[in-house]
Amino acid sequence: MGRKEQVLISPMVLEQKSGWRIIGMSLILLLALLPSLALVVSVSGSSSQAILLDTFWQALSRSLLLALIVTLVSLLLGLPTGVLIGLYEFPGRRIFLALLALPLLIPSFLWAIGLLMFRLYFELGSDGLFAGLSGASMGFISLSLPLVIYTSFLSVRTLSQGQVDSALLCGSQYFLFKQTLKLSLPYASLIAVFGGVLTLSDPGPGQILGYAGIATELLVSFSALYDFSLAARQSLILIGVILFLLIPVVMKVSQSPILGLLGRDFKPAQAIINPTASWSLPLIVSLILLFTVLIPLTGLTQPLLREFPFKRAVQEVLRTINDTLLYSFFAGVIATVIGLFLSMLAGRDNAARRLLLAASLFLLSIPPAVSALGMILLGSYAPVWMEHLLRGRFAVALLLGLRFLPIATILSLRKIGTSSPTWAQAASLHGLSLWKYLKIILLPWFFPSGVLIGFAVALLATADITTIVLLRPPDADSFPLAIFTIMANAPEALVAALCLFYIGGAALAIAAITWIGSNYGKFSA
Amino acid sequence: METIILANGDIPMSRAITVLHICISFFLSFITESLCAQIKEVVVYSSVDDVFARPIAESFEKETGIKVKLVPDTEETKSTGLLNRLIAEKNRPQADVFWSGDPIRAAILNDKGIAAPYTSSEAKDLPKLFSHAEGYWTGFSARARVILYNKKLIPKDKAPDSVMDLLDPGYKGKACIANPLFGTTSMHAAALFEVLGEQKGKEFFEGLAKNNAKMVSSNGEVRRRVASGDCALGVTDTDDAYQAIREGKPVEIVYPDQEGMGTLIVPNAVVLIKGAPHPEQAKKLIDYLLSSKVEKMLAESEAAQMPVRSGVKAPAHVKSLESLKPMKVNYSQLANRLEALSQGFLREWAGRNRS
Numbered sequence: 001m002g003r004k005e006q007v008l009i010s011p012m013v014l015e016q017k018s019g020w021r022i023i024g025m026s027l028i029l030l031l032a033l034l035p036s037l038a039l040v041v042s043v044s045g046s047s048s049q050a051i052l053l054d055t056f057w058q059a060l061s062r063s064l065l066l067a068l069i070v071t072l073v074s075l076l077l078g079l080p081t082g083v084l085i086g087l088y089e090f091p092g093r094r095i096f097l098a099l100l101a102l103p104l105l106i107p108s109f110l111w112a113i114g115l116l117m118f119r120l121y122f123e124l125g126s127d128g129l130f131a132g133l134s135g136a137s138m139g140f141i142s143l144s145l146p147l148v149i150y151t152s153f154l155s156v157r158t159l160s161q162g163q164v165d166s167a168l169l170c171g172s173q174y175f176l177f178k179q180t181l182k183l184s185l186p187y188a189s190l191i192a193v194f195g196g197v198l199t200l201s202d203p204g205p206g207q208i209l210g211y212a213g214i215a216t217e218l219l220v221s222f223s224a225l226y227d228f229s230l231a232a233r234q235s236l237i238l239i240g241v242i243l244f245l246l247i248p249v250v251m252k253v254s255q256s257p258i259l260g261l262l263g264r265d266f267k268p269a270q271a272i273i274n275p276t277a278s279w280s281l282p283l284i285v286s287l288i289l290l291f292t293v294l295i296p297l298t299g300l301t302q303p304l305l306r307e308f309p310f311k312r313a314v315q316e317v318l319r320t321i322n323d324t325l326l327y328s329f330f331a332g333v334i335a336t337v338i339g340l341f342l343s344m345l346a347g348r349d350n351a352a353r354r355l356l357l358a359a360s361l362f363l364l365s366i367p368p369a370v371s372a373l374g375m376i377l378l379g380s381y382a383p384v385w386m387e388h389l390l391r392g393r394f395a396v397a398l399l400l401g402l403r404f405l406p407i408a409t410i411l412s413l414r415k416i417g418t419s420s421p422t423w424a425q426a427a428s429l430h431g432l433s434l435w436k437y438l439k440i441i442l443l444p445w446f447f448p449s450g451v452l453i454g455f456a457v458a459l460l461a462t463a464d465i466t467t468i469v470l471l472r473p474p475d476a477d478s479f480p481l482a483i484f485t486i487m488a489n490a491p492e493a494l495v496a497a498l499c500l501f502y503i504g505g506a507a508l509a510i511a512a513i514t515w516i517g518s519n520y521g522k523f524s525a
Numbered sequence: 526m527e528t529i530i531l532a533n534g535d536i537p538m539s540r541a542i543t544v545l546h547i548c549i550s551f552f553l554s555f556i557t558e559s560l561c562a563q564i565k566e567v568v569v570y571s572s573v574d575d576v577f578a579r580p581i582a583e584s585f586e587k588e589t590g591i592k593v594k595l596v597p598d599t600e601e602t603k604s605t606g607l608l609n610r611l612i613a614e615k616n617r618p619q620a621d622v623f624w625s626g627d628p629i630r631a632a633i634l635n636d637k638g639i640a641a642p643y644t645s646s647e648a649k650d651l652p653k654l655f656s657h658a659e660g661y662w663t664g665f666s667a668r669a670r671v672i673l674y675n676k677k678l679i680p681k682d683k684a685p686d687s688v689m690d691l692l693d694p695g696y697k698g699k700a701c702i703a704n705p706l707f708g709t710t711s712m713h714a715a716a717l718f719e720v721l722g723e724q725k726g727k728e729f730f731e732g733l734a735k736n737n738a739k740m741v742s743s744n745g746e747v748r749r750r751v752a753s754g755d756c757a758l759g760v761t762d763t764d765d766a767y768q769a770i771r772e773g774k775p776v777e778i779v780y781p782d783q784e785g786m787g788t789l790i791v792p793n794a795v796v797l798i799k800g801a802p803h804p805e806q807a808k809k810l811i812d813y814l815l816s817s818k819v820e821k822m823l824a825e826s827e828a829a830q831m832p833v834r835s836g837v838k839a840p841a842h843v844k845s846l847e848s849l850k851p852m853k854v855n856y857s858q859l860a861n862r863l864e865a866l867s868q869g870f871l872r873e874w875a876g877r878n879r880s
């Protein structure tokens with residue numbers, strides 16, 4: 001035993017600077033990039049059409065405008081809202097927080113159709129709020145706003161009671177609010193930027209609500225011209241532009257000292273009771289829910305006023321429920337595990353953290369169709385014994401996990417940043433090996449957050465359509481995909497019933513997590 | 526088990542290990558599921574809407590005992606779709622059969638070397654016009670491209686009777702059409718160019734743009750917009766149009782150009798995939814799809830598809846091919862024409878006219 005202990009690695013390795021961190025991170029990121037690389041390599045040199053530069057840049061500028069609006073609106077609304085929800089107690093706070101997760105679970109195209117149907121049902125005209133740029137923005141903001149609110153809320157939850165009391169002693173509640181905004185700004189900005197980037201590769205809302213951008217250009221290359229090479233070149237330009245514009249922002253944000261000085265392990269501060277907050281916050285959150293949930297939901301489900309095809313909808317749920325859960329669960333697990341590993345590799349090394357943030361942004365900006373088609377190519381050319389890994393349910397879950405790995409990474413990075421370096425020092429002094437330190441200290445400490453991160457990824461993965469439509473094995477549809485594939489010609493009432501079931505299921509899942517959180521009390525930030 | 530409970534009450538490691546066990550179990554379920562895949566099965570990629578394709582697949586399963594694994598697609602939001610998947614899987618396909626909602630996608634597969642020839646015995650009484658001469662794809666039950674108009678906005682006596690009516694200044698900003706780079710609208714565009722000629726085809730599309738016709742995301746959206754009155758009229762497929770009627774929307778269908786160039790007929794097309802993992806079952810399924818029984822089922826379904834072989838009894842509301850003047854096009858050549866248009870004029874036109 002003693003001999004074995006001598007060769008074991010010290011937990012201090014996690015706190016020391018070393019080149020192996022960057023090498024390890026690069027290897028993992030390269031693996032995550034492998035499917036996309038497969039597509040790019042396979043089509044390089046193949047003959048292809050020229051990019052129509054005028055159309056391309058025009059589409060790109062439209063998309064960048066949309067992404068900018070989504071980023072700014074999500075940040076401007078989400079940051080103060082998240083901070084206020086974190087600081088103040090108000091009636092129904094937990095329920096509101098839970099309801100905000102609903103849009104995350106709904107595929108963007110479905111929300112866009114909900115907005116379109118709302119507009120058509122109430123005869124709001126084709127030039128109003130629910131059409132064009134404003135409509136597409138609303139469709140995407142429904143997704144990114146809750147993410148920013150949650151990020152800001154979780155930042156507030158890293159404040160200790162002592163910090164809150166000190167801030168209140170130094171000034172007023174307004175002072176506390178301002179300081180907390182500053183604290184939350186870096187990560188909320190990053191998440192808002194990520195939300196904006198996600199809009200660039202999703203053609204659904206733009207196509208449906210009449211604001212076509214760069215994603216539509218990619219779609220034309222893939223689905224009208226079947227020209228993978230053209231699509232790959234367009235994707236590379238898109239990724240290049242995104243990185244050119246955003247890497248400086250990411251670098252700037254990642255230099256914020258606040259990221260390294262977030263509170264350590266403690267009990268979160270108690271929410272403040274304030275009479276104004278008690279009535280105004282429910283109002284603010286209700287307004288957000290009205291735009292992000294209620295309006296699209298009304299549009300989607302209004303055909304149920306005529307009939308409710310319950311039995312047919314249940315059949316569809318039963319047909320797809322297992323695969324939906326499998327894909328989501330494993331995507332969440334895969335993204336969380338890899339994200340945690342990457343975060344531990346980055347540790348407190350600023351250069352490594354910056355590299356990881358930049359790489360996350362890069363991964364997120366890859367259009368999902370590129371990696372999905374790359375995965376198909378890998379499956380098609382790999383040896384037969386790899387069939388079970390590269391084709392089938394596991395491949396779907398793996399790629400979904402990798403798609404949302406950036407989200408898991410950034411959240412894990414934040415959590416790992418709040419751990420105390422003294423833990424590793426103390427463990428090392430007591431002769432604990434790295435494995436034991438991970439097993440009995442770091443991983444159990446991370447576990448509750450890991451569950452939440454996994455849950456967030458699972459929600460996003462459930463709503464992803466492109467990856468699943470391209471990769472799913474025969475007879476293994478997810479429920480959102482089933483809605484997607486039947487909605488073209490199924491009766492509107494059936495589609496509406498399926499949407500209602502889906503949203504009901506999402507609400508149940510969220511309620512379950514909320515219940516676990518409130519009963520076990522450990523699923524806080 | 527040795528555990529340390531931290532001051533903040535964190536949970537023990539056992540829970541994490543339990544989760545790990547669950548993960549491993551699920552992972553094994555992935556593997557075993559793949560390993561235990563049934564031999565007696567056929568994998569069908571289908572661009573025909575799930576609600577229409579699935580009942581046919583189930584009927585085949587009942588009749589033959591061969592399990593049909595259906596991978597459906599839709600044009601609703603323009604996914605990057607099954608055709609791309611088939612192209613990417615070319616080296617080692619998973620699909621046995623591609624059941625396409627139109628012959629263009631089938632012809633593209635053939636051009637890319639993904640189709641294998643198969644002449645079914647059931648195809649002998651199907652019109653040759655709708656099939657590839659060497660059996661790389663075979664056409665059966667058809668839809669048509671129709672004009673759907675809103676009865677509240679257009680009185681019956683002023684109903685349009687030609688796709689050229691979309692250029693009528695009276696409908697300025699009131700007509701809609703799906704993106705002509707995708708789906709059956711792309712086939713319709715290619716057909717119009719073939720029938721009208723290059724110059725007039727371009728003039729038609731430029732006329733649409735000049736008349737502020739709305740280019741929307743799909744035929745389903747054309748249906749929704751016309752039904753709601755957001756558009757007065759639009760061009761769509763018969764299955765979309767019939768759905769609006771079934772749902773009691775104030776719309777009417779017109780089979781256009783019965784006095785002129787005719788209505789475009791859009792047959793389904795079935796393709797045997799080259800290197801299919803289950804070729805024998807695939808051929809049985811193709812035989813089944815091409816049978817008069819399936820044509821009857823599709824006619825009676827909500828798709829209301831027209832049987833293309835004569836003598837198949839269809840419900841009264843389903844027009845018979847004999848009662849229509851079809852647009853005269855060479856279905857085998859439409860894919861090539863569309864390819865040229867998609868790379869040239871249509872791509873540029875769609876780029877210019879996006880919302």
